[in-house]
Amino acid sequence: SGGNFTIPLVIRGPGGVGRQLGAEHSQRLEAYFQAVPGLKIVACSTPRNAKGLLKSAIRDENPVLFFEHVLLYNLKEDLPDDEYLLPLDKAEIVRPGKDVTVLTYSRMRHHCTQAMKSLEGKGYDPEIIDLISLKPLDLETIGASIKKTHKVIIVEECMRTGGIGAELTASIVDNFFDELDAPVLRMSSQDIPTPYNGKLEYLTIIQPPQIAEAIEKMVDGKL
Template sequence: MGKIFLFDALREATDEEMERDTSVFVLGEDVGHYGGSYKVTKDLHIKYGDIRVLDTPIAENSFMGMAIGAAMTGLRPVVEGMNMSFLLLAFNQISNNAGMLPYTSGGNFRIPLVIRGPGGVGKQLGAEHSQRLEAYFQAIPGLKIVACSTPYNAKGLLKSAIRDNNPVIFFEHVLLYNLQDDIPQHEYFIPLDKAELVRCGTDITIVTYSRMRYHVLQAVDILVQQGYNPEIIDLISLKPLDIDSIITSLTKTNHLLIVEECMRTGGIAAEVIAQVNDNYFDLLDSPIIRLSSQDIPTPYNGNLEKATVIQPKQIVEAVQRLLSL
């Protein structure tokens, strides 16, 4: 085992897969000589050359289309979005091409494509650089969506995503790149469709993902001191949702709280609630509570920005309120 940063874990995964399979290549803005906006591809161009670590123009729709075409011909592109918000400029290519071509071609094409990069609310990045695109992409048929949250799961998930034969949207949070964790020296993989049981408990199920995992952990430290015993699930897989893991937990706790950084309207929590209410309503002893970001563009002002995102204190209060019903 050895402690490494999350960005280094992603770099290791990319390096290992490029070394193993010559069909894997990376493209995006400043991924080559600059090493990526968060150093995920640092020095890879030295090892693999400028064709397999390809610096692109600032033209997201063009290089996304090129990556999809490359995937159709047998290559395995890894597209880095300098900021995931910029990939809205390639929304047509991702939705109408990457997601649909395997189906509209009658199965004649597969799209082994990974689209990864930083997103989420950072520290005063402004509205256009603080997008949470998981809800945007969730409705697109044919895509898999994952959100890493630790260096350990980041590496295992990215290796699995690169080897998958479907298009995978791979979300990394801009404020988690400098997290450190122990990583095994041996090769390992993490499935793209499974949630992680972070903490066992009996009183309430708290479902979360990405950076909110750490806000939940802070809140749970306080709740445990107050005598509560929460269970924590990190979704990791946002599409498909691992509803089985949630239901397994609910059969013990019978209470559900969902904490997300996504916007409230049409967010991931909304889908979780719909699936639980549609199929497992009888497991609930109280209404489901969701804590989501406000439905407004993220302010640049630091205090206002913080106010739009769920904080540990709100999680503590929600659990206290839910368990007192």
């Protein structure tokens, strides 16, 4: 349209792997739309950013896809009484650190913070960043962290092939290759339809113990 009209549209939708919902209801929809020009894609992860981001999305003049994980709807958090808005294009530093940059989003944010509990007292100091904006990526925040840690782990629930992590890895290599002291590690779901069986479902998704182990090995130079 050459800027002749706007499309102030917000589409909210649940996504992610539930609890034994099978392949039909365990979709990672963010990867489906990553290649569509002109869309903004946002993944909320807490009650606070869900409210602030949704208000910003409604005010935006562009089409915004607003993804909510099905297993985060029961989260509770005290919210500010005053009106507040959060930017649609900025990542959030969940935990500042200096050893390794951990990039994640949606439910995996909570898996990463849970993984930190097993690392407490061991001397590891990862920086955890919630991407929030999946399109466009906040390369400014991501780059600043990489220039500090020089190591990257991507933790996602998306499929490994064609997922958000694949695009993120390419962007990191394109923009910050000289800052890396090790290859980017992608921790993604397996490229199979999500099983209905609970134990099998668990095995297809990255879990906190795997994240903690990866952080230790990356920092210790064993990867």
